[in-house]
Amino acid sequence: MTSQVSSPAEQADETVVGEQRKAAGAKDVRRLDRVIIRFAGDSGDGMQLTGDRFTSETASFGNDLSTLPNFPAEIRAPAGTLPGVSSFQLHFADHDILTPGDAPNVLVAMNPAALKANIGDLPRGAEVIVNTDEFTKRAMQKVGYETSPLEDGSLDGYQVHPVPLTTLTVEALKEFDLTRKEAERSKNMFALGLLSWMYHRPTEGTERFLRSKFAKKPDIAAANIAAFRAGWNFGETTEDFAVSYEVAPAATAFPPGVYRNISGNLALSYGLVAASRQADLPLYLGSYPITPASDILHELSKHKNFGVRTFQAEDEIAGIGAALGAAFGGSLAVTTTSGPGVALKSETIGLAVSLELPLLIVDIQRGGPSTGLPTKTEQADLLQAMYGRNGEAPVPVVAPRTPADCFDAALEAARIALTYRTPVFLLSDGYLANGSEPWRVPDLEELPDLRVQFAQGPNHTLDDGTEVFWPYKRDPQTLARPWAIPGTPGLEHRIGGIEKEDGSGNISYAPANHDFMVRTRQAKVDGIEVPDLDVDDPDEARTLVLGWGSTYGPITAAVRRLRRAGESIAQAHLRHLNPFPKNLGTVLERYDKVVIPEMNLGQLATLIRAKYLVDAHSYTQVNGMPFKAEQLAAALKEAIDG
Numbered sequence: 001m002t003s004q005v006s007s008p009a010e011q012a013d014e015t016v017v018g019e020q021r022k023a024a025g026a027k028d029v030r031r032l033d034r035v036i037i038r039f040a041g042d043s044g045d046g047m048q049l050t051g052d053r054f055t056s057e058t059a060s061f062g063n064d065l066s067t068l069p070n071f072p073a074e075i076r077a078p079a080g081t082l083p084g085v086s087s088f089q090l091h092f093a094d095h096d097i098l099t100p101g102d103a104p105n106v107l108v109a110m111n112p113a114a115l116k117a118n119i120g121d122l123p124r125g126a127e128v129i130v131n132t133d134e135f136t137k138r139a140m141q142k143v144g145y146e147t148s149p150l151e152d153g154s155l156d157g158y159q160v161h162p163v164p165l166t167t168l169t170v171e172a173l174k175e176f177d178l179t180r181k182e183a184e185r186s187k188n189m190f191a192l193g194l195l196s197w198m199y200h201r202p203t204e205g206t207e208r209f210l211r212s213k214f215a216k217k218p219d220i221a222a223a224n225i226a227a228f229r230a231g232w233n234f235g236e237t238t239e240d241f242a243v244s245y246e247v248a249p250a251a252t253a254f255p256p257g258v259y260r261n262i263s264g265n266l267a268l269s270y271g272l273v274a275a276s277r278q279a280d281l282p283l284y285l286g287s288y289p290i291t292p293a294s295d296i297l298h299e300l301s302k303h304k305n306f307g308v309r310t311f312q313a314e315d316e317i318a319g320i321g322a323a324l325g326a327a328f329g330g331s332l333a334v335t336t337t338s339g340p341g342v343a344l345k346s347e348t349i350g351l352a353v354s355l356e357l358p359l360l361i362v363d364i365q366r367g368g369p370s371t372g373l374p375t376k377t378e379q380a381d382l383l384q385a386m387y388g389r390n391g392e393a394p395v396p397v398v399a400p401r402t403p404a405d406c407f408d409a410a411l412e413a414a415r416i417a418l419t420y421r422t423p424v425f426l427l428s429d430g431y432l433a434n435g436s437e438p439w440r441v442p443d444l445e446e447l448p449d450l451r452v453q454f455a456q457g458p459n460h461t462l463d464d465g466t467e468v469f470w471p472y473k474r475d476p477q478t479l480a481r482p483w484a485i486p487g488t489p490g491l492e493h494r495i496g497g498i499e500k501e502d503g504s505g506n507i508s509y510a511p512a513n514h515d516f517m518v519r520t521r522q523a524k525v526d527g528i529e530v531p532d533l534d535v536d537d538p539d540e541a542r543t544l545v546l547g548w549g550s551t552y553g554p555i556t557a558a559v560r561r562l563r564r565a566g567e568s569i570a571q572a573h574l575r576h577l578n579p580f581p582k583n584l585g586t587v588l589e590r591y592d593k594v595v596i597p598e599m600n601l602g603q604l605a606t607l608i609r610a611k612y613l614v615d616a617h618s619y620t621q622v623n624g625m626p627f628k629a630e631q632l633a634a635a636l637k638e639a640i641d642g
Contacts, residue, residue, distance in 0.1 A: 027236075027241075027242055027243060027244060028242060028243040028244070029200075029243070029244050029245070029246055030243055030244075030245050030246070031245070031246045031247075031248070032245050032246070032247050033093060033094050033095065033247070034091065034092065034093030034094065034095070034097065034247065035091070035092060035093075035105050035106065035199065035245065035247055036089065036090070036091045036100070036101035036102075036103065036104045036105050036106070037054070037089070037090050037104060037105065037106045037107075037108070037195065037199075038087055038088070038089040038090075038104040038106070038107050038108070038118060038121075039051050039054075039087060039088045039089075039108045039110075039188075039191070039195075040085060040086070040087040040088075040107060040108065040109055040110065040114035040115075040117065040118045041085070041086060041087075041108075041109070041110030041111060041114045041131075041188070042079055042080060042084055042085070042086065042110065042111055042113065042114070043071060043072050043074075043076060043077055043084045043085070043086040044076065044079065045086070045110045045111075045187070045188055046185070046188035046189075047071075047086045047087060047088050047110070047188065048069055048071060048086060048088055049188065050088065050188045050189075050191060050192045051067065051069065051088025051089075051090060052088070053192055053205075053206045053209060054090060054192060054195060054196070054201065055067055055090055055261060055436060056205055056206075056209070056261055057196065057201040057202045057203070057205050057206060058090065058092045058201060059259075059260070059261035059438055060202055060205055060261075061201065061202055061249060062249030062250060062251070063092040063093060063094065063247055063248075063249055063250050064092065064093050064094075064095065064096055064097050064250040064253045064254070064437075064438060065090060065091060065092040065093070065097070065261070065436070065437060065438065066090075066091050066097055066098065066099055066100045066101070066435065066436075066437050066553065067088065067089065067090050067091075067100055067434075067435050067436045067437070068088070068089040068090075068100035068431070068434075068435055068626070069087075069088050069089075069434045069435070070086070070087045070088070070089070070375075070376075070625075071086040071087070071375050072084055072085070072086060072375065073291070073373065073374040073375045073376075080111055080112070080113050080134075080139050080142050080143070081113055081142060081143065082113050082116065082117050082143055084113065085113050085114050085117040085118070087114070087117075087118060089101065089104060092247060093247065093250060094247055094248040094249065094250050094251075094253075095250055095252070095253055096250065096253040097557075098402075098552075098553035098554070098556050098557045098629075099553045099554050099557050099626070099628075099629055100435065100626075102628040102629055102630050102631075103121050103122060103123050103126075104118075104121060104122055104126060105123075105126055105127065106126065106127045106128075106129070106195075106198075107119070107122055107126065107127070107128050107129070108129045108191055108195065109128060109129070109130050109131065110131045110134060110165070110187070110188075110191070111131065111134035111135075111139060112134065112135055112139050112140045112142070112143050112145055112149075113139075113142070113143045115128070115130060115149060116143045116144070116145065116149075119149075119155075119158075122158065124157040124158065125157070125158065125159065126158055126159070127158070127159045127160075127161065128155065128158045128159065128160045128161065129161045129163055129191070129194070129195075130150060130160060130161065130162050130163065131163060131164070131165040131166060131187070131191075132150065132162045132163065132164050132165075133164045133165060133166035133167050134166065135148055135150055150162060161240050161241065162240075163194070163234075163240070165187045165190055165191055166184050166187050168190060168230065168231075168234060169183060169184065169186050169187040169189075169190045169227050169230070170183045170184060172190065172226055172227055172230035173186060173223050173226055173227060176219060176222070176223045176226070177219070178219075178223060182223075183223070186223055186224050186226075186227035187227070189210075189224045189225075189227040189228040189231065190227045190228070190230055190231035190234070191231060192206065192228060192231060193227065193228040193229060193230060193231025193232040193233075193234070193235070194231040194232065194234055194235045194241075195231075196228075196231070196232055197231070197232045197233075197234075197235030197236055197241075197244060198235055198241065198244050198245060199244070199245050199246075199247065200244060200245070200246050200247075203228070203229075203232065206228060207225050207228065210224045210225050210228070211225070254438065254440065255440065257440040257441065258440065258441045259438045259439065259440050259441070260438070260439055260441060261436050261437070261438060261439070262403060262404055262407075262436060262437070262438075262439040263295075263403055263433065263434060263435065263436040264400070264402075264403035264404075264406045264428055264432035264433045264434070264435060264436075265292070265293070265295040265296050265299065265364070265406070265428075265433040265434070266295070266299060267403055267404055267405075267406040267407040267410075267439060268296060268362065268400075268406035268407065268409070268410050268426075268428060268433075269295075269296050269299035269300050270407055270410075271406060271407035271408065271409065271410025271411050271414075272285075272296075272300065272332075272334055272360070272410050272414070273300070273303055273306050273308060274407070274410075274411060274447055275332060275410055275411050275414035275415075275450060276306070276307065276308070276332045276414075277306065277307075278411070278414075278447050278448060278449060278450040278451070279332055279414065279418055279450035279451055279452060280451050281330065281331055281332040281452070282307040282308070282309060282330075282331045282332070283300070283306070283307060283308045283309070283331065283332050283334065284308075284309050284310075284311070284322075284323060284326035284327075284331040284332070284333050284334065285297060285300050285308070285309070285310045285311065285323070285334045285335070285336065286311045286313055286318075286319040286320060286321070286322035286323035286324075286326065286333070286334075286335050287310070287311070287312060287313065287319045287323075287334075287335055287336045287337070288312065288313050288314070288315055288316045288318070288319040288337070288341065289312065290316075290337055290338050290340070290341050291338065291366065291374040291375060291430075292338065292364045292366055292374070292375065292430040292433045292434060293336045293337055293338050293341075293362065293363075293364040293433070295433070296336045296362065296364075297310060297312065297336060309326075309331075315344070316337060316340075316341040316344035316345055317344055317345065317347075317348065319335050319337070319341075319345075320335040320345040320348045320349070320359075320361070321348055323335040323359060324348055324351065324352050324355070324357065324359055327352070327357040327358055327359050328355070328357060328486065328495065329485070329486060330454065330483070330485045330486075332358070332360075332414060332417075332418070333357075333358065333359050333360065334359075334360040334362060335359070335360070335361055335362070336362040336364070337361070337362070337363060337364075338363060338364050338365060338366045338374075339363065339365055339366060339368050339369075339372075339380070339381045339384065340368070340370065340371065341363075342361070342363050342381060342384055342385070342388065343384070343388070345361065346388050346389050346390075347389075347390075349361060349389055349393070349395065349423055350389040350390060350391065350393045350497070351497050352422075352423040353389070353393040353394070353395060353422070353423060353521060354393075354496075354497050354499070354500070355495055355496075356421045356422060356472075356480070356481050356521070356524075357421060357422075357423075357483070358414075358417035358418050358421055358422065358423070358424075358483075359417060359422075359423040359424070360410075360413050360414060360417055360423075360424055360426060361385075361395075361423055361424065361425050361426070362410075362426045362428070363381055363385065363425060363426065363427050363428070364428045364429060364430060364433045365377070365378055365379055365380065365381045365427060365428070365429040365430065366378060366429070366430050367380075367430075367622070367624045368380055368381075373624045375430065376430060376624025376625065377429045377430035377431035377550070377599065377624060377625065377626060378429065378430075378599050378600065378622060378624065379427075379429055379548075379549055379550070379551070379598055379599040379600045379603070380599070380600040380601075380603065380622070381427060382397070382427065382548075382577065382600065382603040382604060382607075383603045383606070383607075385397050385425040385427060385577075385578075386577075386578060386607070391518075392518045392521070392522060393521075394521060394522050394525040394526075394578070395422065395423050395424065395425055395525070395578065396413075396416050396417075396420070396422060396424045396425065396525055396528055396576075396578050396579070397424075397425040397427060397576070397577040397578040398412055398413045398416070398424060398425065398426050398427070398575060398576060398577070399426070399427040399428070399548050399549040399574070399575060399577055400426075400428055400432060400549070400550075400575070401549065401550065401552035401553075401573055401575065402432065402437060402550075402552060402553060403432050403433075403435050403436055403437050403439075404437050404438070404439035404440075406428055406432060406433075407439065407442075409426060409428075409575065410426065411447065411448060411450075412575070413425075413426040414450055415448060415450055416528055418450055418452050419452075419478055419480065419528075420478050420479070420480050420524055420525070420528055421480040421481055421483060422480075422524065422525065425578075427549060427577070428549075428550075429549060429550050429599075431550045431626045432549075432550045452483065454482075454483050454484065454485050454488075455469065455482040455483060455484040455485075455488070455491055456488075457469070457490060457491070458490060459473050459482060460473055460503065469482075469484065469490060469491045469492075469493060470503045470504050470505065471484060471493035471494075471495075471500075471504075471505040472500055472501070472502055472503050472504065472505045473503050474520070478524070478527070479520060479523060479524035479527060480524065493505055494506070494507070499513070499514050499517060500517065501513055502516055502517060502520070525578065525579060526579050527579075528579055530575075530576040530579065530581055530582075531576075531581065532581050532582065532583040533572050533574065533581040533583055533584050533587055534572065535570055535571070535572045535587055536559075536570065536571045536572070537570035537571070538563075539563075539568040540568070541568040541569050541570040541591070542568070542591060542592040542593065542640075543568075543569050543570065543591060543592065543593040543594075543595065543636070543639055543640050544569075544570045544571070544572060544587070544588070544590075544591040544593070544594050544595070545558075545559065545569060545570070545571050545572075545594075545595045545596075545597065545636055546571075546572050546573070546574065546588075546594055546595070546596050546604075546608070546616070547571075547572075547573045547574070547596065547597055547598075548573065548574040548575075548577060548598070548604055550599075550626065551573075551597050551598065551599065551626075551627060552573050553626075554597075554626060554627035554628065554629050554632050555571060555573070555597060555627075555632060556571065557629035557632075557633075558627075558629045558630075558632035558633040558636055559571045559636070561629060561630075561633045562633055562636060562637060562640075567637065567640055568640075569636060569640060570591065572587060574604070577604070577607075580611070584612070585611075585612050588608070588612050588614045588616075593617065593639055593640075593642075594608070594614055594615075594616040594617065595616070595617045595619055595635070595636060595639045596608065596616050596617070596618055596619065597619045597620070597621075597627060597632055597635070598618065598619075598620050598621075599620070599621055599622060599626070599627070600620060600622060601618075601620050601622065602618035602620050605617075605618035617639060619632075619635050619639075
């Protein structure tokens with residue numbers, strides 16, 4: 001993924017198209033099968049908005065795509081510094097892809113800090129578009145450039161396009177009644193217009209977006225549209241850009257259906273709403289804002305028309321307390337957070353285990369410990385989700401594999417919570433939450449029926465013939481206790497954290513009863529029905545790579561590379577981490593070597609070794625960034641050969 005290679009047929013197509021364009025007096029157009037672009041600038045330069053708009057137009061064009069937003073943790077880091085650099089990487093192609101790409105083919109650098117922070121990721125020969133207006137002596141010294149990289153030969157290995165973006169933007173907007181500072185803010189739209197020309201992206205959607213975004217400020221909307229068009233026209237007329245590129249739609253990558261571009265947090269939000277509708281229950285979110293989970297709170301607050309109620313609490317503990325209260329009241333209850341918030345919620349999660357009520361704990365993992373790396377990704381909360389509570393408090397754990405898969409994972413987490421009356425962890429992470437990809441909008445008929453039957457009356461007869469309601473009398477198949485709505489006549493029952501007597505729910509300190517209840521709660525989780533683990537092994541390999549969560553894309557891309565090179569390797573990916581699929585032990589026994597890549601120090605590997613006594617090889621990374629496919633392919637090749 002570090003270079004762009006065309007087949008002979010594609011090269012011939014490029015030549016034909018180029019000759020046709022030259023004959024017509026136009027610029028060359030080259031066909032590519034994929035491109036990786038990175039927009040980078042100061043955190044105030046609008047790089048995330050620019051990337052989002054380019055992504056939306058690329059999705060509407062029909063390319064497969066994957067994105068990687070990357071931004072500082074500080075609300076506003078010092079301007080022009082390395083810690084303040086914000087970037088957005090987009091990989092789009094005419095075929096099925098799985099990752100945002102290992103290395104950009106194109107870098108748009110809005111200032112010296114953006115260039116210095118990102119140039120090391122580029123392969124030789126990559127294109128670099130530089131905003132020369134920002135390369136002042138002071139700005140370069142701020143990031144350690146003693147001489148200008150635009151003049152000292154350090155960029156000779158790249159195709160550098162020096163463009164005075166700021167000056168050109170201000171000139172394009174001189175007819176508007178704007179100050180120079182106000183006009184300069186539109187330079188990201190000029191850059192977007194230029195890149196849209198270079199890669200033949202549609203423009204109508206971006207212009208509609210700008211009119212809508214600045215509907216109350218029509219002059220600002222018009223200025224941004226003018227800057228966007230000026231960037232497009234600059235690409236068309238300047239001699240510095242002699243070639244534009246075409247990446248055809250990925251016609252064969254997608255099954256038939258209606259598609260839209262979606263991020264992980266948005267897909268997860270839609271999945272929660274769909275789960276509540278399929279369960280015929282109101283959705284209640286009790287939450288406290290925390291990066292990178294806050295977008296779920298923001299999104300769900302928009303959907304009151306679907307019976308969604310959101311509560312922004314004063315802290316993490318209040319958020320989950322309100323959610324658990326909503327679960328007691330008969331709602332599909334959710335709390336959203338990240339790793340630090342899970343730590344604060346742990347006592348109430350234990351209470352939910354004891355009460356045996358359905359509750360979804362959505363943990364969008366980020367770098368830790370403590371505050372750690374709030375805007376970077378990690379998979380280091382698995383053991384916390386499994387064991388981070390006092391006492392024996394088992395909780396099912398579900399993990400999505402891609403941004404779009406967050407929708408299905410939310411439905412699955414809701415199914416388990418409602419069927420087995422238990423809190424459930426849904427472990428996403430910052431990479432999935434902020435990344436995006438095409439998502440096929442499902443038909444209603446494809447969604448599971450999640451409706452539940454609330455307790456309606458007495459369910460037990462005492463020795464004297466009296467009919468009573470026992471809140472802990474269990475379903476013989478699922479071991480779930482009945483869910484009784486408060487206020488239902490005759491179904492009054494006690495709740496609380498002190499141990500309950502089996503069946504009656506009365507407070508009990510009896511040793512034998514506590515032993516029975518602890519083992520029963522564990523048996524309920526162990527008995528949850530989950531699908532068997534699917535294994536992709538076309539060649540009866542001897543090495544298996546096992547993953548979970550967001551490592552799916554890089555692992556699959558690495559496996560594809562190895563197979564194209566003639567290597568034999570099997571792949572399996574876990575969605576259910578507690579309980580594990582029942583066939584996991586049998587799968588592991590089939591292979592001589594098991595490699596487990598994780599963005600932690602080997603947490604799944606620890607669980608696998610402990611439960612199955614398999615000498616699994618752990619391959620780990622905790623730098624706040626997702627794995628690169630090339631890096632994983634090299635590690636897996638070493639495992640195969642070792």
